[in-house]
Amino acid sequence: MGVDFSKIQDGFATAASPLTKDLLLHDSKPVEPALRETGNFLAPPKKIPFNRYFDRDFAKLEKEKVWKKCWQVVGREEDLPQVGDRKPYDAGELSYIIIRSGPNEFRALENACKHRGTRLCHTATSAPTIKCPFHAWEWNVDGSVKNIPSRWDFPSVTDEEYHLPEAKIGTWGGFIFINPDPDAGPLEDALGVLPKHFGPRESTDRFTYVGFRKKMRCNWKQAQEAFFEAYHVIETHPQIMTYNGDTTTSYDIWDDGKSQVSRSITPSAVPSGHLGDDASRLLAAEESLKTFALMFPGVELPKIKSAETGRAEVAEWRRQMMGAALGVDFSSCSDSYMLDATQYFMFPNFWPWFGEGLPLTYQFTPYGDNPDECVMETRLTLPIPANGQRPPASEIVDIDFDTPIASVPAMGIMSTIFDQDLSNLPLVQLGLHSTRDPQASATLGLYQESRIQAFHDMLDRKIAE
Structure with missing residues (x-):
């Protein structure tokens, strides 16, 4: 039986908690065009089989159809400021060297020596060439052969054939993307509405203030699904309910057949x-103001004048405080831009956030060949100061399976939120394995979990290609 999408309830409001779309209508400033746009897609509801989160055969399909075929984010340009800077990017068993090969050029080279397969790059580093640590086979930063010791003993080796294999690479908004498929369409096709919605302040003109890379005992899909919805706030983050409009969250999806972006x-x-x-x-x-003030320790907080104007007052305080700290003019930015958690998602694993309410970026990837494990990389970004001098990007801290996010003090109050989120994920993964019914499946809410439904709809399409 089909669903009448026109009758889906788009959130739950009360006298004290208007729906987001109504808040935007009464913002104290003109709302940014991106926030006024609404989605064009709702996936037909269907149950999601539990076994796709742990089945090794399904993981192999994803390797072939997703990680070898889709545009995926691998980092930011600021991670590699100098020619020769490189870092590994791993998507499960696949690995690439992401390297700055010229002042305005990047490459994605397969991370395996053409001699006997040794991994060439296992940590962020810099060097004028790429040299194998086993037998010193050596390549230039563009992947071309530089030197092979005892070359006389390898008469069949040619420079052309032993150039390091490359994946397609592209950049947008300060981010670097790769696609291993030589026949892939352009990055622009996969970005969908992102270039239209994001300006320089939301993407390019930012720097990584703090970040972490966390190993987790759960499937990569299950991990990122925890962030597709605010439905979990009531049980997972009850301490923020006094100032967080979880039930009034708006959800939008844009899908043109080539790209899928949701928000x-x-x-x-x-x-x-x-x-x-x-x-x-x-x-x-008042509680929202206190939370935002944590990044300005010791600052005396203003008294909120009234319930009617409180949200606008908090937004104006943030405009003034952040403007003074960064020398950036936020005077025309809407209340929503300054306060709200506005997160976008581009299939399969890229999560850029919009505005200054919670300026994060996520990416999720499988970890090795175990579908029960994954890696989440998170960055908190800030605008480049008005003087135009880009501060150096913070090093991304590696966090092992059993180490909490609280081990990164610079994450502040967000470490508590993340640790609450991540505490659920191993339990979900265990539960997925525990059912006796081989046909067991997830049942998703029509609106609050619509982004998860759309994600799996796109995944199904990719698997079927």
Whole structure:
């Protein structure tokens, strides 16, 4: 039986907690065009088999159809500031050297020696050439052969044939993307609405303030699905319900057959709809202000004047504080831009966030050949100061399976949120294995989990190609 999409309820509002779309209508500033746009796609609802999160045969299909065929984010240009800087990018068993091969040029080279297969790059480093640590076979930074010791003993080896194999590479908004498929279409096809929605301040003109790379005992799909929805806030993050509009979150999906981009906007400085009509809007503004003030220790906080203007007051305080700290003019930015958690997703694993409410970036990848493990890389970014001098990008901290995000103090209050999120994921992975029914499947909400449904719809299409 089909679903009448026109009758799907798009959130739950109360007298104290308007839907996000209504908050945007009453913003104290003109709302950015991107935030006014709505999606064009809803995937037909179907249940998601549990076994696709742990079945090794399905993981092999993903390797062939997703990780070898799709445009995927591998880092930012600022990670590799000098020619010769390189780092490995691993997607499961696949590995590439992402290297700055010229002042304005990057390459993605297969991370295996053409002699006997030794991995050539296993950590971020820099050198004028790429040299195998086993027998010193050596390549230039563009992947061309430089030197083979005892070349006389390899008469069949030619420079052309032993050039390091390359994946396609492209850049957008300060991010670097690769696609191993030599027949892949251009990166622009995969980006969908992102270039239209994001300007330089949201993408290019930023630097990594702090970041981590976390190993997790769960499937990569299951891990990122935890961030597609705000439905989990009531149980996983109850401490933020006084100032987080989880039930009023808006969800949008854009899909043109070549790309899939989805978005959620979760408002801040409004209470959760779960708290009812009598929830305090004044307290929501006050608690939101305290949270945002954590990045300015010791600063005296203003008194919120009224519940009616509280959200706008918090936004204006942020405009002033961030403007003074960075020398950046935020005066025309909307309340939503300054306060709300606005996250975008580009299939299969790229998560750029919009605005200054929570300026994060995620990427998720399988870890090795075990579908029960994955890696999440997270960055908190800030705008480049008005003087135009780009601060050096912070080193991405590697965090092992059993080490909490709280081990990275610079993440601040977000470390608590992340550790709460990540505490669920191993339990979900165990539960997926535990059912006796081989046909067991996930049942998704029509609206709050619509982005998960769309993600699997796109995944199914890629698998079927």
